[in-house]
Amino acid sequence: MLTVWGRRNSINVIKVLWGLTELGLPCERIDAGMAFGRVNDPDYRALNPNGRVPTLVDGDYVLWESNAILRYLCMRHGGAKGLALYPADPGARASVDRWLDWQLSTLSPAERGLFWGMVRTPPEKRDMAQVRAAMQAAAECWAILEAQLARHGGPYVEGAAFTLADIALGAYARRWFGEEVRIEGMPEFPALRAWYERLGEHEGFRLWLGPRLT
Template identity: 55%
Template sequence: MTDQKQQLTIWGRANSVNVQKVLWCLAELDVPYRRIDAGMQFGQNDQPEYLAMNPNGRVPTLVDGDYVLWESNSVMRYLCMAYGHSSPIYPQAPKARAAVDRWLDWTLSTLQPVDRPVFWALVRTPPEKRDMVHIQKDVDAEGVVWRVIEAQVADRRFIEGDQFTLADIAIGAFARRWLGVEGVVKPKLANLERWFGDIAQRPAFIRYVAPPMS
């Protein structure tokens, strides 16, 4: 197992929310790895060698020996199944696991589509090129989605109860972006902020997700 772990490589830039999820997961599982910068200013993800691993040209990509896997939520699931058998962050019981899986799917189907335009407009677009009227409309749309989490954590510590899971990682990485953007009007979501304040104290979050957004 040790030799196999040493072969783990993550391709992807550290400021990618999807890479951050995987790095957070690896830290929670205490699995060693090496990371190679790829994407945006680092390039590489448009080269034939990278596209042979990941035809989407996106990050992250996991290389574990001769096994290659892309899609961040699938990578997190794999890491838990391959290296985290004793970890409760991906429950063994079918109903508990399915409950976590639905939130991983939800981040892709519902949360990420409304997060992306807000994040890019407020973090990766120069101030002089921002259409604040249009951005506020996008913020309002994202706020509606975050009310789902506001209700979900109203009576529980974490997304799926008292145990921290992959659901908290997947949603927490996006929550850092939502709560971190400024210059717009966002709804006050006290339960969301309480939950986020809790997970934001975890060492892996502080190291991989909390740094300034870029």
């Protein structure tokens, strides 16, 4: 049995849970992080010295970092479904990796202030100047994906096939399009919106990203 340590409302945990759903893999999930604590306990730090979530335990094998976990699940347990999500062809795989790395290096830092400012900060304590600056930074990132989708016509990030790139970026798109973070002046991205709505047809999206952001 695969075990995932991490709270239900962590975007990085959600990515892994969505991937597991796509692959049809059951898991045990143990709440950890923020209100649930545990991440600073010695036994957890022995699994993940960063004290963050998620952490995957697969028998004697332990892995942290959500995008690495997604890749591992596809390669180790995914079979044909795994090869569809994370293709074996070097060029196709590198293209997927590009978006996973971009999510970590560029998109996530840009949108963080928007999510935290609107979802995890009480209305009376919000700094709307900082929120709008984060919205603009996130919009510049989403414009890159809008151009990618418009150029090849979709339906997914890398074209015809649904891949790990759609999972990693789709989790963040839920934040961008969610009513919880909508503020005046957010630009419209028609190709991005159409892609996002297609993601909503996936069971894993509905299951893990359907609930309200918290």
